[in-house]
Amino acid sequence: MSLMLHRAGLLRPSLSPPAPTAPDAFETSDWSIAPGDEKADVTINALPGNGGATITDIEYRLDGDAWVSSGGTSNFTITGLTNDQAYDVELRAVNSIGAGAASDTKQVTPESASAPFHPLDLAPELFFQISDLATLKQERTGASATTPAGVGDPVGSIRNLGTLGGWATATADSRRMILRQTGGGKYYLEADGADDAYALSLANSVGARTSVSGVRSSGNWVATTDAGGPANGDCQVFAGDLYIGCLAGRIYTRAAPNVSSGSVVVIRSGPGATPEAWINGGSALGGFSDAGDRGWNASIAALFAYSPTGAAGAAHYFGYFSRYADLPSGDRNAVEAWMASQMGL
Numbered sequence: 029m030s031l032m033l034h035r036a037g038l039l040r041p042s043l044s045p046p047a048p049t050a051p052d053a054f055e056t057s058d059w060s061i062a063p064g065d066e067k068a069d070v071t072i073n074a075l076p077g078n079g080g081a082t083i084t085d086i087e088y089r090l091d092g093d094a095w096v097s098s099g100g101t102s103n104f105t106i107t108g109l110t111n112d113q114a115y116d117v118e119l120r121a122v123n124s125i126g127a128g129a130a131s132d133t134k135q136v137t138p139e140s141a142s143a144p145f146h147p148l149d150l151a152p153e154l155f156f157q158i159s160d161l162a163t164l165k166q167e168r169t170g171a172s173a174t175t176p177a178g179v180g181d182p183v184g185s186i187r188n189l190g191t192l193g194g195w196a197t198a199t200a201d202s203r204r205m206i207l208r209q210t211g212g213g214k215y216y217l218e219a220d221g222a223d224d225a226y227a228l229s230l231a232n233s234v235g236a237r238t239s240v241s242g243v244r245s246s247g248n249w250v251a252t253t254d255a256g257g258p259a260n261g262d263c264q265v266f267a268g269d270l271y272i273g274c275l276a277g278r279i280y281t282r283a284a285p286n287v288s289s290g291s292v293v294v295i296r297s298g299p300g301a302t303p304e305a306w307i308n309g310g311s312a313l314g315g316f317s318d319a320g321d322r323g324w325n326a327s328i329a330a331l332f333a334y335s336p337t338g339a340a341g342a343a344h345y346f347g348y349f350s351r352y353a354d355l356p357s358g359d360r361n362a363v364e365a366w367m368a369s370q371m372g373l
Contacts, residue, residue, distance in 0.1 A: 048080035051121035051128035170195035221342025242346030249343035
């Protein structure tokens with residue numbers, strides 16, 4: 029009788045759903061891990077099968093130690109790690125039944141965040157950073173100067189942050205440049221176009237020098253000169269020509285480039301150096317001519333302007349870097365890029 033009833037559809041067997049289980053293990057493609065500074069960032073691309081019950085947590089463990097809750101089911105960060113130490117990381121998913129099997133191991137090694145490049149990393153002998161207002165004082169007394177220079181104030185002393193130390197000081201109160209600020213917040217020194225200049229008494233190079241200037245000018249301008257005048261200029265635009273003091277006893281010149289909108293000018297100069305110049309990271313400028321004899325002085329006499337005769341550049345100066353070395357192109361390009369950032373280029 030029961031068989032006949034079943035066939036007639038009057039009786040149906042009862043079917044119970046399967047009991048839930050712990051979640052499946054994470055597949056390799058389900059997650060990734062990336063190193064940070066004393067941390068590791070875990071990205072969850074997909075959750076494993078949930079075993080019939082909602083996944084409520086993801087746990088991780090390091091180097092086979094105790095499991096730790098991540099606090100959720102999405103991306104998370106493992107903190108408190110030691111930089112430069114490798115860690116084996118495993119994950120597992122958790123639901124109301126329990127924890128699933130461990131994933132395959134992935135390794136991560138936290139690392140310190142790279143510090144941004146700064147020209148001082150290259151240990152230049154001369155480095156003047158106009159944006160560092162702590163290095164600018166109103167008095168012309170160098171290390172003993174105390175009055176900070178703000179926008180609109182005259183600057184009498186500029187501290188050299190390079191390895192030679194010391195201060196560049198204006199040769200007279202009337203020759204102090206004015207601290208200005210662009211609309212984009214960049215600081216620069218404004219020369220009056222008449223006689224503003226800073227004297228410097230520091231040992232010079234007996235070999236090559238690579239100099240980087242941030243300058244904006246529609247007239248004459250100078251980076252540094254030796255004592256004795258334009259014929260001894262290390263890097264300057266004078267009377268429409270760009271002068272570079274280079275091979276021992278010689279000076280080289282060419283028509284001055286246009287830097288009226290602001291440019292990073294790089295000069296390789298000094299005894300034993302091949303005369304070269306670059307503008308805004310471009311190819312080396314050509315067309316230099318041997319302009320005749322010159323002497324290479326033992327000291328720098330002026331910074332940013334030609335002091336001995338009072339001829340100065342009507343220019344804006346954003347900074348100056350000089351390393352007594354023939355810098356490789358990578359280092360030179362890094363300084364150029366930094367200087368450009370100081371100018372908002």
